[in-house]
Amino acid sequence: MLAAGAIIYSIPSFKHIAVTVFAGAGILVAIVGLAAQDAFSNIISGVFIVAFKPSAGDQVSVAGHSGVVEDITLRHTVIRTLENRRAIIPNGKIQR
Incomplete structure (x- = not known):
């Protein structure tokens, strides 16, 4: 999964999408961690x-x-x- 994210991040046209997805995933993990x-x-x-x-x-x-x-x-x-x-x-x- 990390490799797929790195590949998507390395493609210039997908860089903005990858940053958004990684930021959203980080926020989701933080929320679930605090709730549990x-x-x-x-x-x-x-x-x-x-x-x-x-x-x-x-x-x-x-x-x-x-x-x-x-x-x-x-x-x-x-x-x-x-x-x-x-x-x-x-x-x-x-x-x-």
């Missing part, structure tokens, strides 16, 4: 939690909730509190 920042944060935190942190059945105290870990996914962790309620906590809050 929280989701990516939760997923990356989920990977680290699964690899290095507690597993299901462990007693934890996180983000104002104390209880037993029921489930850990890439986006959130489920804790059964001492009051027998389920607390679903985004992994991004656990890592902080």
